[in-house]
Amino acid sequence: MGYRITGDIGKQKVSMTYTVVRGGGVIAAFYGVTMLDAKKAAIPEPVVKAQLERIASAKG
Numbered sequence: 001m002g003y004r005i006t007g008d009i010g011k012q013k014v015s016m017t018y019t020v021v022r023g024g025g026v027i028a029a030f031y032g033v034t035m036l037d038a039k040k041a042a043i044p045e046p047v048v049k050a051q052l053e054r055i056a057s058a059k060g
Helices: 045-058
Strands: 002-009 012-023 026-034
Touching: 012 045, 026 045
Parallel strands: none
Antiparallel strands: 002 012, 012 026
16 A cells, blocks of 8 residues: 655645555555655655565565
8 A cells, every 4th residue: 555645844845655565464664755856755666576575585
């Protein structure tokens, strides 16, 4: 599941993205934030996939 929210820090808008994945008994959450370019707040899909592969190999 993924979602994006916009928060306020002082008078500046901040774009934040979350990706949450469940695999078996493991829940992994990925969080991205930027104050400069809202399009760059997302965690790239290849990064999420690589991390999920590492989690899967670590749990045996």
